[in-house]
Amino acid sequence: MKRIGILYHPMIEAAHSLTEKLEEFLASMGVSVWLCSAWEGEKARAQVNNTDLILSIGGDGTILRAAQAVVPSLIPITGINLGKLGFMTELSADEAMAKLPALLAGEGWIDERALLEAELSGEKSSPFYALNDVVIARGAAARTVRIEASVDGEALTTYRGDGVIVATATGSTGYSLAAGGPILHPQAKEFLLLPILPHLSSAYTLVLPSTVVVTLRVSAAYQASLSIDGHINLTLSSGAIVTVKHSSIRTRFLRIHPETSFYGSLEKRLKGKQ
16 A cells, blocks of 8 residues: 555544654655545545545544545545444454554455445435435424335335434444344445434335335425435425435455454444444
């Protein structure tokens, strides 16, 4: 590897100090390094060309931002965990230095994850890509929203409540889980459609095949919101239409630890243990 980018959590002091150590360490090995706050997405995207690897220093939220920075390229990401759960991270801060030489020598393996592709009617910057989830929810007013859902052009139901989540298998252990959704294996291609606090409307979760297209039309007296992975947030007016589908693009993680059973570590991770 000749060029590595480091995206760090700007509000964690330990992330700054580790970034400096890694920059010095990689430079001593003849690797070109660029640094950027994970919160400066446009600045990061401007530097990703010809990058061989992204090191994400923070937690799962930092990885979500790193994934946004590299899409639609296939630059792999290795997460160094300074957070709590670390479902997507690979290394602890203590082992980063020891494991990096093996990664640079090509000893790791690639873990590919599905992305969702969302398009907002009338929005020129579409499509948006989500590693975790696409969420349509009520705005600042504490009022329910109505969301008319269809699958492959066929009317499904009208959700009434706080909103709707469309989640990937990766995102099934995040907001979707908190909303009562099931857990999918990270390699599953299926995705989830589930309501948030439904009121007198459908309360079940749908597990959808990767081939379908979900269309969501918002009907609300007050403004609603569209959230992509929790940090791209747009205001929606009544009548807005969001189309969500499985993307042909993937997020790639470069891992060094031996592949272990997802189910064997699930309980520990959910309880915040490593």
